[in-house]
Amino acid sequence: MAVTIRDVAHACGVHVSTVSRTFSAPHMVNAETRTRVLAAAEELGYRPNRAARSLTTGRTGNLGLIVADLANPFFPPLIKAAQAAARGQDYHLFVADTDEDPAEEQDLVLAFSKQVDGIVLCSPRLSNKALGKLAEAIPFVLVNRRLRGVPTVVMDVAHGARTAMEHLTGLGHRRVALVSGPAGSWTSGEIRRAVTGMPGLETTVIGPNAPTEKGGIAAAEQVAAAGVTGVLAYNDLVAIGLIEGLEERGVRVPGDVSVIGIDDSITGRLHRPKLTTVAMPTADAGRMAVDLLVKSMSAATVLETHLVVRESTAPPKGLP
């Protein structure tokens, strides 16, 4: 049915090994033979079978990418960049989604392990211990999680969170809330560590929360009750949900409460109010993660973040 290396060999009267070499080690075969083989291969529509190849070489030419939630707009740009980077180096990319479930995350890594050369694990929810164990079975790089001995690319969300809080203090806010993310999120912990104890700021932590719009809506009541004038949300989805929830309760944003998101992931600039947020270089992260994997480098890369001030923040009520 499918055309194999043998068909090509037969078609131009050479041995299969010669055909194999024209593809995997072209310099080892005579120029004239090579063109003949290539012509025959083209003619027959030959495409090497990667499964067969991987059997002897031990390399599959595939990578895996695992994210917490494909529907979270934070991830698609990362996936897109990762896919482009992979394809640019002749790798194919498996993509999967854990639905924020650590057990599923582990299963996926294991399921992928035999058919990929490496895995990009984004925003893992697994414990460090579990991750360490998995790292022995299959090379991977972590995105938005630090773990010693494992290549990592993280975005400097701590810096972003601090900048966001400084923006709030600069506007005159003193009592603020941090609406944190899900348990198991390293990013959420980073943000918390970064902002607790910042001078001139009294911070209430609310959470853990689902990293979704619903999570934000659900957190609105506690935020409204907390007597704060500013909020930093775990991500843009939560921020948006929070704004919705607050406005349902008659709390105006940014009139009564200022809200800052994280990720700058919301499509379209037509929000009301336009969201002040911490921009994350997600595409860079995706690209770098697969580069690290392919070149099997072990590095800890930190990507910069920056605050984008839009309209969801303002001075607290009563100030000029």
Added chain:
Amino acid sequence: MAVTIRDVAHACGVHVSTVSRTFSAPHMVNAETRTRVLAAAEELGYRPNRAARSLTTGRTGNLGLIVADLANPFFPPLIKAAQAAARGQDYHLFVADTDEDPAEEQDLVLAFSKQVDGIVLCSPRLSNKALGKLAEAIPFVLVNRRLRGVPTVVMDVAHGARTAMEHLTGLGHRRVALVSGPAGSWTSGEIRRAVTGMPGLETTVIGPNAPTEKGGIAAAEQVAAAGVTGVLAYNDLVAIGLIEGLEERGVRVPGDVSVIGIDDSITGRLHRPKLTTVAMPTADAGRMAVDLLVKSMSAATVLETHLVVRESTAPPKGLP
């Protein structure tokens, strides 16, 4: 290094074929032996090598999913559902992105063809002829494209577009524009065919346009100059860009011009104005596409769409 079927066989004193059968045909092996083998496999952490398996069976256990643009919010829910459906049937999913480039689309199909059992091709930009040729090489199912002989799942965008236009006429609009999509988009053609010649409506077609926010912004000038009071845009991204572009020109939405999008893909409900749009069952489409593929059924499935009226549409100026 990796633990193979031979290790397991040796560990419990049976032949490799017995081990193989305990996994692929459990009923053929004695219950006691089976438990012994399973125990040893578990103990050693054995995972069958899919590449090796696919070599003899001819099936890979992988599927491919190709979309026009991963960053277009229309696709992630579809991908998420497709991935979940695939995983539920023990398939793994390659995901790739053509960046709206037909040549890349073809290359991807060919590149995938040897290592997947089938491909889901979403919103293809290839010609029918090219698609027909590819369909001979590898089974696939088309999403949002009709092609005789090829299994298909389409969303009834024609109906959605007509409903949208009826909504506009119901509000009193007479002169409207259709801001169409990219060349090669079947959906765009469907929309156009559906709305041209609708009674009581004079429709200007503007396009082709890139299916992005930028495309919408770029189309704003022509829309503003067309003397229309209502617009149906190719998708939500275009609609949003269009609204931005119009407002930059001092044209208010929906005050001066009503705008309807398609897809209902925009995250968050905080837009100003909230977008009236045609909702598409993208998740259903993703799930059904992989089901069709896995069960290798050849069907033409049509999914319903419906109009979601929000705030970007209103009666034309001068009417009560």
Added chain:
DNA sequence: TCTCATTGTGCAAACGGTTGCGTTAAGGTG
């Protein structure tokens, strides 16, 4: 007691490539 199924396993040949090694012929050197 002698077939004859039936059940559970082992054996070995594939599947489509890769790769170390052996062979051949051509060219270079003394």
Added chain:
DNA sequence: CACCTTAACGCAACCGTTTGCACAATGAGA
């Protein structure tokens, strides 16, 4: 002219599984 090197290619084993077939053991029926 004998020898050695080198380039180009053929040969065959191997990668990890599956699967048709052969074989042995068991139990049932005659």
